[in-house]
Amino acid sequence: xxxxxxxPVLISVALAxxxxxxxxxxxxxxxxxxxxxxxxxxxxxxxxxxxxxxxHVVERDKYMSNTHVATAGGFVLSMVLIILVHLVGLDNSLLxxxxxxxxxxxxxxxxxxxxxxxxxxxxxxxxxxxxxxxSLLSFAATFFIVTLPAAGLLPVNFGGWVLALVLMAGxxxxxxxxxxxxxxxxxxxxxxxxxxxxxxHRRAERFGGGRSTGLKPVNLTxxxxxxxxxxxxxxxxxxxxxxxxxxxxxxAVCPAFAAGQPLxxxxxxxxxxVGLAGGSDANYAGSAYPGKDVGNAKGGPTQVITEGLVSPxxxxxxxxxxxxxEECPMVIEHVDAIVDMRRxxxxxxxxxxxxxxxxxxxxxxxxxxxxxxxxxxxxxxxxQNLRVMADVKDVDVLFWVSDGAFDMxxxxxxxxxxxxxxxxxxxxxxxxxxxxxxxxxxRRLGDDATFQSLAKRNIETLSKYRFNRIVTxxxxxxxxxxxxxxxxxxxxxxxxxxxxxHTTFINELVKASALKLxxxxxxxxxxHDPCYLGRYNGEYDSPRELLxxxxxxxxxxxxxxxxxxxxGGGGGAPITDIPGERRIADMRMEDAVATGAExxxxxxxxxxxxxxxxxxxxxxxKDIAEIVVESLIEEVH
Amino acid sequence: MQPDLSAKSLKVTSLISVGQHPKSGRARRAEQDARAVELGxxxxxxxxxxxxxxxxxxxxxxxxxxxxxxxxxxxKQGDRGDAVPVLCDYLATHAPDILLTGVRAExxxxxxxxxxxxxxxxxxxxxxxxxxxxxxxxxxxxxLQALPRGQRRAIKVRLPFVASVDNxxxxxxxxxxxxxxRAGINDMPVAGGDDxxxxxxxxxxxxxxxxxxxxxxxxxxADRFKAATAKASGGGGKVLKKESPAEQAQxxxxxxxxxxxxx
Numbered sequence: 087x088x089x090x091x092x093x094p095v096l097i098s099v100a101l102a103x104x105x106x107x108x109x110x111x112x113x114x115x116x117x118x119x120x121x122x123x124x125x126x127x128x129x130x131x132x133x134x135x136x137x138x139x140x141x142h143v144v145e146r147d148k149y150m151s152n153t154h155v156a157t158a159g160g161f162v163l164s165m166v167l168i169i170l171v172h173l174v175g176l177d178n179s180l181l182x183x184x185x186x187x188x189x190x191x192x193x194x195x196x197x198x199x200x201x202x203x204x205x206x207x208x209x210x211x212x213x214x215x216x217x218x219x220x221s222l223l224s225f226a227a228t229f230f231i232v233t234l235p236a237a238g239l240l241p242v243n244f245g246g247w248v249l250a251l252v253l254m255a256g257x258x259x260x261x262x263x264x265x266x267x268x269x270x271x272x273x274x275x276x277x278x279x280x281x282x283x284x285x286x287h288r289r290a291e292r293f294g295g296g297r298s299t300g301l302k303p304v305n306l307t308x309x310x311x312x313x314x315x316x317x318x319x320x321x322x323x324x325x326x327x328x329x330x331x332x333x334x335x336x337x338a339v340c341p342a343f344a345a346g347q348p349l350x351x352x353x354x355x356x357x358x359x360v361g362l363a364g365g366s367d368a369n370y371a372g373s374a375y376p377g378k379d380v381g382n383a384k385g386g387p388t389q390v391i392t393e394g395l396v397s398p399x400x401x402x403x404x405x406x407x408x409x410x411x412e413e414c415p416m417v418i419e420h421v422d423a424i425v426d427m428r429r430x431x432x433x434x435x436x437x438x439x440x441x442x443x444x445x446x447x448x449x450x451x452x453x454x455x456x457x458x459x460x461x462x463x464x465x466x467x468x469x470q471n472l473r474v475m476a477d478v479k480d481v482d483v484l485f486w487v488s489d490g491a492f493d494m495x496x497x498x499x500x501x502x503x504x505x506x507x508x509x510x511x512x513x514x515x516x517x518x519x520x521x522x523x524x525x526x527x528x529r530r531l532g533d534d535a536t537f538q539s540l541a542k543r544n545i546e547t548l549s550k551y552r553f554n555r556i557v558t559x560x561x562x563x564x565x566x567x568x569x570x571x572x573x574x575x576x577x578x579x580x581x582x583x584x585x586x587x588h589t590t591f592i593n594e595l596v597k598a599s600a601l602k603l604x605x606x607x608x609x610x611x612x613x614h615d616p617c618y619l620g621r622y623n624g625e626y627d628s629p630r631e632l633l634x635x636x637x638x639x640x641x642x643x644x645x646x647x648x649x650x651x652x653x654g655g656g657g658g659a660p661i662t663d664i665p666g667e668r669r670i671a672d673m674r675m676e677d678a679v680a681t682g683a684e685x686x687x688x689x690x691x692x693x694x695x696x697x698x699x700x701x702x703x704x705x706x707x708k709d710i711a712e713i714v715v716e717s718l719i720e721e722v723h
Numbered sequence: 724m725q726p727d728l729s730a731k732s733l734k735v736t737s738l739i740s741v742g743q744h745p746k747s748g749r750a751r752r753a754e755q756d757a758r759a760v761e762l763g764x765x766x767x768x769x770x771x772x773x774x775x776x777x778x779x780x781x782x783x784x785x786x787x788x789x790x791x792x793x794x795x796x797x798x799k800q801g802d803r804g805d806a807v808p809v810l811c812d813y814l815a816t817h818a819p820d821i822l823l824t825g826v827r828a829e830x831x832x833x834x835x836x837x838x839x840x841x842x843x844x845x846x847x848x849x850x851x852x853x854x855x856x857x858x859x860x861x862x863x864x865x866x867l868q869a870l871p872r873g874q875r876r877a878i879k880v881r882l883p884f885v886a887s888v889d890n891x892x893x894x895x896x897x898x899x900x901x902x903x904x905r906a907g908i909n910d911m912p913v914a915g916g917d918d919x920x921x922x923x924x925x926x927x928x929x930x931x932x933x934x935x936x937x938x939x940x941x942x943x944x945a946d947r948f949k950a951a952t953a954k955a956s957g958g959g960g961k962v963l964k965k966e967s968p969a970e971q972a973q974x975x976x977x978x979x980x981x982x983x984x985x986x
Contacts, residue, residue, distance in 0.1 A: 306904070450786075
């Protein structure tokens with residue numbers, strides 16, 4: 087065919103441009119801070135991480151996962167075969183037939199991509215992404231046709247100049263999008279950056295069914311604390327931003343976005359891309375931050391992010407609920423990035439909005455966020471006759487009371503749980519006035535200095551006593567104790583205890599028949615998964631099992647389990663209090679009302695406070711400990 | 724009232740002390756002193772000197788520095804030292820245009836006498852309990868003094884002067900950890916003897932004063948509101964406005980003699 091001479095040249099040029107573009111992109115990532123990765127092991131792990139871990143997430147949308155398998159699989163296979171058949175020139179009809187099959191597969195996939203783009207949901211970005219299906223189709227179709235002669239299905243000299251020109255145009259379009267565009271920031275960039283992101287992910291433990299949710303510590307002696315400029319991110323964080331496919335699944339689940347607060351996780355990641363590459367967000371074709379126009383953000387690798395690229399309110403709108411991270415098919419870590427930037431605002435600029443500064447000052451001066459006298463921490467338990475660690479020294483279970491001790495509503499949860507512990511004859515004690523805030527709020531507000539100070543002092547206290555388990559009713563303290571304190575143990579020491587959330591612990595007691603329970607007598611019940619228990623720690627089952635033990639058949643909300651919607655109380659969001667059009671707690675209550683439930687069971691004092699803050703009429707809100715206590719059959723001695 | 728440009732070249736010194744949290748008793752950035760620093764920063768952010776006499780608790784000094792100053796001066800002195808002579812010596816050679824202090828320290832002696840003693844020794848005017856410093860023109864500053872119940876009194880005062888900063892002044896900015904850690908502390912060991920008078924004192928925790936029970940007679944919320952916000956209506960006393968300063972001074976002196984303060 088006439089194109090025979092030209093085709094290898096085109097393919098070579100496109101591959102060369104891809105290589106140059108890729109090297110340029112890599113140099114952009116390398117502007118970030120050093121972070122050691124295992125290059126060989128990382129690259130070797132890519133196929134598994136791609137086909138298992140990533141596919142698991144994509145598969146939540148069956149249509150898209152099948153489409154992607156056909157398109158991407160077809161493309162990768164086609165590209166290998168194109169190089170063999172058309173560039174190297176291997177004259178093997180078997181290869182040519184295989185190439186026909188792979189381009190056909192890719193074409194079918196591309197047809198579904200095309201169909202999806204006919205009437206795209208609002209979460210999808212438009213712009214260059216609307217062009218992609220056409221490019222995919224022309225790539226698959228033209229290479230199918232030019233391969234027909236090699237397979238012996240058409241005479242070698244088939245076609246005339248007109249057909250050759252048409253094919254030529256198709257090839258240029260296809261190669262341009264899929265190879266040139268991959269290296270030079272087109273939509274296909276996601277394939278190249280995504281593969282390397284999977285290889286060099288900062289939280290490699292997440293792959294293979296693992297979990298890694300604890301924030302990374304700040305080196306407090308560094309020249310600059312937190313992230314002020316894109317180049318302050320680790321290089322593999324920058325790489326991660328570049329992997330974004332702008333599918334907008336994060337946007338669809340983000341509670342702040344839904345509430346009309348100025349945050350859209352997808353736009354935030356795209357702004358990070360603008361920052362690392364330099365330029366403006368004028369080409370961004372997705373949903374904006376609510377209430378803000380697109381096109382005004384400008385940034386560069388060495389420009390301060392909060393001065394022109396992303397406004398501080400955007401960063402402070404996040405509840406750190408991790409819904410975006412859970413939903414991201416490219417395994418991007420939005421929350422890490424947000425907290426990194428908050429750290430700069432708090433630790434370097436001293437600019438934590440609204441009650442942030444006051445809360446942090448209280449935490450420094452009184453070890454609790456509301457500035458109560460540290461010596462009044464045990465006042466709630468004046469009538470409880472609790473044993474204190476300072477007296478008993480050695481105990482089976484340490485009950486971590488948390489700052490709920492200072493809040494009258496939370497005290498009801500604490501009392502209920504103590505009653506259960508006593509009824510089950512658990513050998514337990516509390517730290518009393520020696521306990522301090524776990525540091526959760528300080529850390530999410532970006533003040534890692536205060537967090538680390540609290541953590542180290544708490545660890546010192548914990549190390550004085552012997553116990554096997556810690557149980558707490560606060561999922562935030564639970565997460566911090568379980569996942570974040572281990573970074574702050576002195577060298578050579580590690581925590582020697584297990585940490586439990588009270589729902590897990592009560593469930594174990596019930597299973598071991600240590601508690602005698604009656605059946606629940608109320609009406610319909612639904613369960614709200616706290617983010618820090620569910621998404622952060624994977625505990626979805628114990629609370630449900632426990633409620634089932636009481637004979638409760640849950641009326642699940644549409645968004646439950648790993649898709650649970652935040653109550654709005656995490657990440658210091660009630661403290662920084664960025665205005666939106668709606669309240670997140672109100673939206674969550676609407677979810678609960680939609681199930682027809684008369685009672686919302688929760689496992690978190692913060693969720694309790696947020697949901698009870700919704701105006702009546704609304705279902706009642708009770709912690710699981712309170713529900714279990716109501717069904718407790720007390721033995722008379 | 725925004726300070727004008729000429730105010731930017733003012734030399735301001737803010738004195739800082741180690742505060743004490745009322746609930747935890749822990750050392751902290753003192754509320755009024757932090758306001759004095761905040762006021763100093765708004766008056767002249769590059770010519771503000773932050774000065775402390777004492778042992779210089781590291782975390783407390785750093786929390787003041789975190790407000791954005793590149794450095795501070797620490798006149799190092801033992802816990803039992805008397806700050807007044809040391810400050811007088813230092814200020815005699817490093818005289819600022821405006822010297823800002825808190826009204827009263829949160830720990831230690833906390834007599835509230837320091838600004839008065841300094842003003843007396845330096846021979847400068849003192850404005851107590853200020854809320855704001857406005858324009859400074861031709862060596863005269865417009866100062867707003869805070870009075871009870873949100874009232875303000877405008878005062879003109881010639882530089883240099885001493886002012887104690889009231890809780891009514893603008894809230895201090897948040898202290899940022901990073902800059903606070905990196906800022907420099909110019910350590911200057913100073914002589915200066917122990918506070919002899921104080922060494923003879925015995926310290927004990929304060930006891931709560933018994934409070935007269937207040938019988939609320941108000942029947943409605945409006946009455947209660949009125950009772951809570953009404954000016955204290957002492958029976959005695961008189962207001963002298965038109966009289967000459969000599970007459971006014973005589974009236975004060977008469978009262979002091981009558982009360983047995985002056986004998």
